[in-house]
Amino acid sequence: MPPSRRSHGAAIAFLHTAAIHIETFNALGREIAPELALTHVVREDLLAAAEKAGRVTPALDLMTQEALIALAEGGARVVVCTCSTLGASVERAAADAPVPLLRIDRPMADLAVLQGHRIGICACIPATVPNTEALIADSARAIGRDYEFTTFLFDDVWTAFREGRLDDYYQEIARRLAEAAHDVDVLVLAQASMAPAAALCRNLPVPVLSSPRIGFEAAARIARGGR
Structure with missing residues (x-):
């Protein structure tokens, strides 16, 4: 599928791997910034x-970095990648980018390590897990x-997302979060697409962190000239 684009030169430029995220972040933009x-x-x-390779291959890493650099050269103040599977590529590309690059889950990981010792990582794509584990480990090391x-x-559960059965996707994730909550101090949703499930299980005994809102707030601070 060819890239879906809107005009460059915006304050925040997003790289998504699913079109559903466009309205998610537009809604956050209308609310927050x-x-x-x-x-x-x-x-x-x-x-x-x-997904096909089961990991981010060197060739895919390069393709992702090229896509991010292209966005960074389009006039944005900050570029955000909303795909956690590709998150490590974001930080590798940052040194060559003319503007800050942000992986959407970095602010969430930083918050997770402040909220508990036992961290539950929840994901629907196996290839996402190693990146998220490495990210949270890095956030934990940074503060000791x-x-x-x-x-x-x-x-x-991922098939439901792929088939557009989003209510089924969110409901099943919420059910499993309720089961997982008994074994950890905080739950981390490794993929942005999982975020709406958190709203379906508000009475869990532990926090459930998702990346879109936390990440957008961080991106907005950068775009406004902060950190």
């Missing part, structure tokens, strides 16, 4: 390649925190 213009590029082929991981893989 209506003065900041947003632009979006959708590259479903990048996530499809990661100990941690332990428990991974909850909901890979059989």
Whole structure:
């Protein structure tokens, strides 16, 4: 599928791997930072390649970095990648980018290590898990925190997302989060697409962190000239 584009030169430029994220972040923009213009590029082929290979290959890493640099050269103040599977590529590309690059899940990881020792990582795509584990480990090292991981893989639920059965996708994730919450101090949703499930299980005994809102707030601070 060819990239989906809107005009460059916005304050925040997003690289997505699913078109569904466009409205998610537009809604956050209207709520949190209506003065900041947003632009979006959708590259479903990048996530499809990661799923097929079961990991981010060197070739895919390079393709992702090239896509990010292209957005960074388009006039945005900050570029955000909303795909956690590709997150490590974002930080590798940052040194060559003319503007800040942000992986959507970095602010979430930084918050997770402040909220508990036992961290549950929930994902629907296996290739996302190693990146998220490495990210949270890095956030913990940065502040000298100990941690332990428990991974909850909901890979059989991903078909519902692919088929557009979003209510089924969110409901099943919420059900499994309720089960996972008994074994950890905080639950981390490794993929942005999982975020709406958190709203379906508000009465869990532990926090459930998702990346879109936390990441958007961080991107808006950067776009406004902060950190």
